[in-house]
Amino acid sequence: MSPTTAEVNIQYRPMLESDFPAAHALSQAVHWRHRPEDWQLLHRLGGGFVAQCDGSVIGTALWWPHGDDHASLGMVIVSPQSQGRGVGRELMNRLLEAIGERNTLLHATPAGQPLYERLGFEVIGKIHQHQGIVASRVPVAPPPGTRLRAAEAGDAAKLAELASRAAGMSRTQVVSELLRIAEGVVIADDNGNPVGFGILRSFGQGDIIGPVVAPDAEHARALLSHLAATRTGSFVRIDMSDEHGLDALLSELGLAHVDTPIAMVRGEAPKVDPGIHQFAIASQAFF
Structure with missing residues (x-):
């Protein structure tokens, strides 16, 4: 099946400081409480990607290195209007490529857990x-x-x-x-x-x-x-x-x-x- 015009128009690129207002708006749209300053801290400690369609940011995903052997990832957000189009999975693929061989941790929502399991993550605990x-x-x-x-x-x-x-x-x-x-x-x-x-x-x-x-x-x-x-x-x-x-x-x-949330790991x-x-x-x- 050939991709739709909307899917062809989706572009993926590294997140920039200029993306913070759009990223903050996305987190607000899914009822996450992060402030613009919280996004700045998250990006300062790590890096990540955005998905963009027709000039608008429709998805975000970040990761953080913890030494040479470990990493964590999070802030995987797709706008409600763009969900179901594979945006989250493509963002995850790009994160995992950037992370490489590091053992990788994340905290999953119930909605996100099936995707992470398909990508090789296993449950190791919970956070309260x-x-x-x-x-x-x-x-x-x-x-x-x-x-x-x-x-x-x-x-x-x-x-x-x-x-x-x-x-x-x-x-x-x-x-x-x-x-x-x-x-x-x-x-x-x-x-x-x-x-x-x-x-x-x-x-x-x-x-x-x-x-x-x-x-x-x-x-x-x-x-x-x-x-x-x-x-x-x-x-x-x-x-x-x-x-x-x-x-x-x-x-x-x-x-x-x-x-x-569910704590998961890919690797050890x-x-x-x-x-x-x-x-x-x-x-x-x-x-």
């Missing part, structure tokens, strides 16, 4: 999205022998190391960029050495907490409650990993469970360090 207006609550005290303090410029290398061990892949670029634009809190031992940390930044209709990296739920509870307390009365979102053990705290904070899943855990991710896109 919580959000709401933060309720007033006394922050949880850190465990004995530790204290909370603001992240400092000199912490960047250590925090990136902790995050990389917890995620099983390089987080140096992500952590460095987030510390530059966001608020970071460190939980440190008696010698001042970081044993965990959390980051809060503006996102969507409010703020997002993540990553939260800690040796156990007790340390993570202190980090999360402290960060949330700085936004009492405001809208906050947090994307939690499986088996995080913080449901009671999230409920007390007013952060309701609203969605459960990251090998995490069992001594440190990523309780909350930085983003469903760049993990």
Whole structure:
């Protein structure tokens, strides 16, 4: 069957900064909360492609390198009027070609999961999205022998190391960029050495907490409650990993469970360090 005129007119090319307004409009059309500034951060950390038809952007797809061995992809959006024309699959093909042999992670919606499975992705877990207006609550005290303090410029290398061990892949670029634009809190031992940390930044209709990296739920509870307390009365979102053990705290904070995207991988899943855990991710896109 020969392609239709509309399909012939679809062009695919790398995303440019000049595409941000159109990309933002696409995300709004599918009810995603990303701001123009969120698109700028996503593109700054990675790259990707747009689909264009008759001069209008009708699709986007981005990917992010995490060292030489891993990558993630996301922001695969096709305008409602252009869905069902193979645009999403073609964008995915171009992403996977750019990513190459890296083990590749993504978070799938139920609608997108069948396509990703056909492209070789397998389910490895879930992410639990919580959000709401933060309720007033006394922050949880850190465990004995530790204290909370603001992240400092000199912490960047250590925090990136902790995050990389917890995620099983390089987080140096992500952590460095987030510390530059966001608020970071460190939980440190008696010698001042970081044993965990959390980051809060503006996102969507409010703020997002993540990553939260800690040796156990007790340390993570202190980090999360402290960060949330700085936004009492405001809208906050947090994307939690499986088996995080913080449901009671999230409920007390007013952060309701609203969605459960599927975590998938093409290749091998990251090998995490069992001594440190990523309780909350930085983003469903760049993990």
